[in-house]
Amino acid sequence: MKRELGVGLRALWRRPLAGLLVWSVPEVLPTAVSGYVVAQAIDSGFLAGDLWRGLAWLGALFAASLLGGLGSRGVFRYLGALVEPFRDTLARHIVAGALTNATAGRREDGAVARLTRQLEIVRDTYAGLILLTRGFAVTVVGVAAGLLSLSPLVAAVIVPPFLLGLGLFAATIGIAAGRYRTAVAADERLASEAGTVLGGARDIVATGTEDHAAGMVADRATAQAKAELALARLAVLRTGCFVVGAWLPLALLLFAGPWLVAGGASAGTIMGGLTYILFGLQPALNQFITGTGDSGLRFIVTLRRILDAGGEFPTATTLPESEEPRPDRPVADTSRLRARDLSFRYGPRSERVVDGLDLDIQPGEHLAIVGQSGIGKSTLACLLCGLLPPDTGEVTIGGQPVAGLPPRELAELRVLIPQQAYVFSGTVADNLTYLNPYAPGDLIDEALDVVGAAKLVSELGGPTAEVSPAQLTDGQRQLIALARAYLSPAPLVFLDEATCHLDPAAEERAELAFAARGGSLVVIAHRISSALRAKRIMVMDGPRSSIGTHTELLSRSPLYRDLVGYWNG
Numbered sequence: 001m002k003r004e005l006g007v008g009l010r011a012l013w014r015r016p017l018a019g020l021l022v023w024s025v026p027e028v029l030p031t032a033v034s035g036y037v038v039a040q041a042i043d044s045g046f047l048a049g050d051l052w053r054g055l056a057w058l059g060a061l062f063a064a065s066l067l068g069g070l071g072s073r074g075v076f077r078y079l080g081a082l083v084e085p086f087r088d089t090l091a092r093h094i095v096a097g098a099l100t101n102a103t104a105g106r107r108e109d110g111a112v113a114r115l116t117r118q119l120e121i122v123r124d125t126y127a128g129l130i131l132l133t134r135g136f137a138v139t140v141v142g143v144a145a146g147l148l149s150l151s152p153l154v155a156a157v158i159v160p161p162f163l164l165g166l167g168l169f170a171a172t173i174g175i176a177a178g179r180y181r182t183a184v185a186a187d188e189r190l191a192s193e194a195g196t197v198l199g200g201a202r203d204i205v206a207t208g209t210e211d212h213a214a215g216m217v218a219d220r221a222t223a224q225a226k227a228e229l230a231l232a233r234l235a236v237l238r239t240g241c242f243v244v245g246a247w248l249p250l251a252l253l254l255f256a257g258p259w260l261v262a263g264g265a266s267a268g269t270i271m272g273g274l275t276y277i278l279f280g281l282q283p284a285l286n287q288f289i290t291g292t293g294d295s296g297l298r299f300i301v302t303l304r305r306i307l308d309a310g311g312e313f314p315t316a317t318t319l320p321e322s323e324e325p326r327p328d329r330p331v332a333d334t335s336r337l338r339a340r341d342l343s344f345r346y347g348p349r350s351e352r353v354v355d356g357l358d359l360d361i362q363p364g365e366h367l368a369i370v371g372q373s374g375i376g377k378s379t380l381a382c383l384l385c386g387l388l389p390p391d392t393g394e395v396t397i398g399g400q401p402v403a404g405l406p407p408r409e410l411a412e413l414r415v416l417i418p419q420q421a422y423v424f425s426g427t428v429a430d431n432l433t434y435l436n437p438y439a440p441g442d443l444i445d446e447a448l449d450v451v452g453a454a455k456l457v458s459e460l461g462g463p464t465a466e467v468s469p470a471q472l473t474d475g476q477r478q479l480i481a482l483a484r485a486y487l488s489p490a491p492l493v494f495l496d497e498a499t500c501h502l503d504p505a506a507e508e509r510a511e512l513a514f515a516a517r518g519g520s521l522v523v524i525a526h527r528i529s530s531a532l533r534a535k536r537i538m539v540m541d542g543p544r545s546s547i548g549t550h551t552e553l554l555s556r557s558p559l560y561r562d563l564v565g566y567w568n569g
Contacts, residue, residue, distance in 0.1 A: 003307065024138055030064045031142030031280050036150050037061040039272030047267065079127055087123040090306055094119065117191075118184070118302045125299035132291040139284035143276050153263055154273040157256050158249040162281055165245015169289050172237045173296075179234065180301035183227035188305070190220040200346055206374030209350035216347070238289050245289075246282040253277065335398065335491035335520040337361040337384060342393035343543075344383055353379050355543035357393070361492075361522065366515045368523045368531040370563060371540030377524045378418070380540065381496045384522070385416045397492055411435065415490040417498035421481035423472060429463035431480050435488040447486040450513035452506050453479040474501040482510050491519035500526040508533065528567035539563075 037057050045054020094115050147155035197204065197213045204213045253260075253273050260270065342357040353376035361367055369377050382388040384395055386402030395402045397413045405413075415435060423431055432447070433439050439447075444463065448454040456479050460467055469477060478501050485493055493514055499507040504527065511533055514521045523530050531537045537553055539546045539560045546557045553560040 003304075024134055026067045026070060027135075027138050029067055029142070030061070031139050032146045033064050034061060034279060035143075035146045035272035035276040037064075038275045039150055039266070039268035041268070042271050043266050043268030079130065082130060083123060083127045086126060087119065090119055090122060090303075091115065094306060117187070118306060121298055121302045122306065125295040125302075128291060128295045129299055132287060132295070136284050136288040139280055143280040143284075146280075147273070147276055150272045150276075151260075151265055151269050153260055153265060154253070154269060157252050157260070158273060158277060158281070161248040161252060162245050162285070165241050165243070165248070165285065166288075168244055169238065169241035169292075172234070172241065173292075175237075176231075176234050177301060179227070179230045180298060181304070183224070183231055184301050184305050186220070186224040186227040190217070190224050193217055193220045202374050203346060203353060203376060203379055204350075206376065207346065207351045207353060209347060212347045212349050242286055242289050246277070246285045249281065250274065250277050335361075335363045337395070337397050337492060337520065337522075339384060339395045340393055342383060342395065343391045344379065344388065345391060352391075352543040354383060354390075357545060359384075359538070359547070361520050363491075363520060364518070365536065366521045366523070366534045367536050367538060368525045368534035369538045369540060370525045370528065370531050370560070372559075375540045375542070377540055378496050381416060381494050381522070381524055385414050385494055386410050387416070411488075411490065413490055414492040414494060415485045415488040416494040416496060417478075417481050417485045419497040419500055421474070421477040421498065423467065423469040423477045423480050425468050426466070427463065428457055428460055428465050428467050428480070431467065432463065432484050432487060434484055435490070439487045443487065444483075447483045450516075451479065451482045451486055451510045452513075453483045456480070475506075478502060479506075479510075482514075486513065486517060492522070493517070493519065494522045494524070496524040497526040499530075504529060528564055 037060055041054040041057035044050065045052075045057055098115075144155070144159070147158060194217050197217055200213075204210060253270070257270055261267075337359070338361075339357055339359040342354055342359070343352055344354045345352045357380075369380065371377050379388065383390055384402075386395065386397075386405060389403060400409075400413065402410060402413070429444070432444055445454075448457055456476055457463060457465075467480075472480075478498060482495075482498060485495075485498075495511070495514065499510050502510065507527065507530065511521075511523060511530060515533070523534060525531045532550060535549070536547060537550060537560070539553060539557050541557070541559045546553060546560070548556070554564065
């Protein structure tokens with residue numbers, strides 16, 4: 001808790017804080033004089049028979065309230081200047097942490113929840129806490145000054161139970177913080193589980209595991225609901241603290257009335273004390289307990305999640321100065337892929353997408369994988385690339401097991417281009433050389449020419465031109481991604497329907513370019529024509545697969561015959 005409070009307090013030490021404090025001074029005035037003015041209006045005005053004198057005292061209270069309103073208006077002018085820079089700093093921290101985890105090969109759960117919902121929770125509660133704490137302090141200072149000027153005896157009756165209620169509330173914060181941490185963690189787990197299920201929706205539908213997937217999300221949703229219910233029970237504790245701190249002083253003041261009058265207190269003094277309680281301490285304590293017990297704990301717990309997940313940038317992700325540039329061309333010896341007894345399913349009760357697969361891809365080989373939509377071709381590609389861990393079995397590339405390899409080492413062994421091509425805002429050259437920053441100009445020109453992207457890059461303004469993904473069509477993004485993959489030094493290339501937005505002629509040109517590039521090529525075929533260009537074809541028919549040449553599969557695979565017949569028909 002100290003760390004989170006320290007982060008929030010350090011963000012306050014800015015020039016706008018001085019303006020906020022200056023405008024808080026006139027806001028103290030109405031609270032400070034309210035009880036004293038009521039006491040004078042009653043004692044020297046109404047009870048003394050001087051109506052106009054009593055009204056004049058109340059008019060002074062009205063004038064003080066106008067000054068307080070001007071102070072409140074001025075406070076909001078400086079609030080945004082305090083809050084928005086803090087939000088921007090946290091946003092950079094979240095993004096940097098997510099990118100660091102991704103490049104270091106660590107699992108990243110909940111980054112979306114942190115950047116969207118949790119960041120906005122911190123921003124809103126931070127602003128609310130600034131106003132709440134400042135308002136509470138202004139009220140307490142004003143009431144304390146007013147009570148002492150009104151009657152020290154009345155102050156002695158009111159202040160102790162008020163401080164007792166405030167202390168009891170402070171004692172409950174630890175319990176509340178633990179429940180809030182549980183609730184925030186449950187929210188993150190629900191967001192992560194739902195994202196995983198939605199991301200695999202196609203395979204889930206294909207394998208008929210909708211009930212199991214719904215159960216996975218339902219368990220997380222139930223846990224989140226229980227955590228939220230535990231938070232709701234804290235309202236009972238907060239109510240008890242408010243009764244002690246706000247209503248007990250009122251009861252004691254009324255009970256001690258005869259004793260106070262015997263000690264010299266007037267009726268106006270008693271009414272002034274009641275005014276300080278009813279219109280000063282009670283609303284201030286109610287807002288402080290409600291706001292701090294809710295917004296304050298949300299701020300601390302949510303900020304803790306953000307700070308813990310951000311971490312620090314590991315030095316291993318930066319390029320050492322002594323490192324030699326990677327080779328421009330793939331090394332053929334490392335393009336051999338070997339899979340043994342490979343099995344995978346998305347859940348313990350779902351059907352296997354891959355079951356006991358043995359596969360060898362030789363250096364320089366061109367393999368096409370075909371099958372019905374949703375059968376698991378993309379899942380198999382992710383297994384072979386090391387992006388998904390298999391339930392059983394092992395995958396090696398160039399003799400190295402892909403399981404557990406850091407992303408950087410995996411990127412040197414294989415490159416995967418999915419159907420949704422990734423292009424980022426930057427120059428064309430930045431996008432092309434993302435996987436090979438040392439690629440010479442002649443190799444870049446060659447890549448653009450052989451995959452058919454030279455004309456596109458010329459139309460965009462050349463390699464130094466700025467490009468935005470939103471301005472490109474799906475096919476144009478695929479051409480840039482294909483050229484990037486061609487430039488990669490990885491010896492093994494996976495094209496997962498990476499040419500589906502190109503016309504057949506452009507698709508053929510790109511696939512033939514990769515086949516002649518060196519290394520090995522695996523194509524998840526969008527069209528049967530892609531399979532006809534491959535040396536071997538793998539047909540996925542449920543968890544079982546058949547591998548052979550076009551002629552061999554026509555004779556022994558009914559599914560392949562159907563696919564070819566449908567395509568030719």
